[in-house]
Amino acid sequence: MxxxxxxxxxxxxxxxxxxxxxxxxxxxxxxxxxxxxxxxxxxxxxxxxxxxxxxxxxKKRTNRQSARFRKGGFSIKAAKVFLAKIGCIKTKWSRPLPSEPSSLTVIKDTAGRYFLSFVVEVQPETKLASNPAVGIDLGIKIFAALSTSERVASPSYSKLDRKIRRSQRKLSRRSKTSKRRERMRLKVAKLKAKLRDIRKDFLHKLSTKVINENQVIAASKCVDKATQN
Structure with missing residues (x-):
């Protein structure tokens, strides 16, 4: 092949x-x-x-794309990353690497943003939880209700969601072969990426907080009776 x-x-x-x-x-x-x-x-x-x-x-060219490099195809030089036949790339690091990476994946999302994902080996850490156990009830109006009497509200996405719907209506009216459609498609992709990032950030922070503070976690979800029947 x-x-x-x-x-x-x-x-x-x-x-x-x-x-x-x-x-x-x-x-x-x-x-x-x-x-x-x-x-x-x-x-x-x-x-x-x-x-x-x-x-x-x-895959479509407008969809998420990726390229994976093994050792020998990339190297890290100070704050830059060198890729074979591409050269040095100025990088904004989200965190320092805990060990030398074995591979690197270059990712381009639908919004035209580039990310570098490294495969590294880390040693697991053991942390002592402050609470022995916690129960979580997932709801509709309140995202989560904890047995510790804490209520977790979900961020409001309504304003950003309205922007996305309005931009999608404009996109549907653009000619398929025009440059204006491509610019609008990119705008919609960036808005959806922003919404996706906000949701992931909220969920990751909440899950990390709950895991670090509790030894045992029990979760339940509300089910609509009409749907259940």
Whole structure:
């Protein structure tokens, strides 16, 4: 597969641009394709547990994209990251790396933002919880009610949600081949990414707080009787 999709493809006029990038992400994409097909065939034969896996499909250019580099394809130089055939990239670090990374994944989301995800080895930490146990009741008006009498309200997304709906209506009126549609598509993607980040930030902070402060966690969720029937 690597010989056909990489070596021979570089010799064609339509795929000669493959020579401009490093071989490492190309080889990783072939390896990922092999894993995807193995999972698909194992799923239809009943050898794979869980939900049935569909066959791999081509990704759209406007969707989330990623490229994975192994050792030898990247290095860290001070505050910058060097990628093979790309050069040094100025990076804003969210946190220091606890150990030397074994691989690096470059991610581009639908909003056009780039992220670097490192695979590192860390030692697990043991923390003493202040509470022996806590019960959590997930609701509708109140996001969570804790047995410690604490009430956790969900952030308000209504203002941002209205912006998204308004931008989506404008996007639907744009011509599919126009540059104005692409600019509006990017605007909608950025608004959705902002909403997604706010939700993740809220959930991660809440879950981390609950886990660090309690040894045992019991959760329950309200179920609508009409839906249950």
């Amino acid at each position: 690597q010989k056909i999709c990489i070596t021979q493809a570089k010799k064609t006029q339509e795929r000669e641009w493959l020579s401009e990038v490093s071989n490492i992400p190309l080889q990783q994409s072939i390896a990922d394709l092999g894993v995807a097909w193995n999972n698909f065939f194992a799923s239809i034969k009943g050898k794979r547990k869980g939900k049935r896996v569909n066959s791999p499909k081509f």
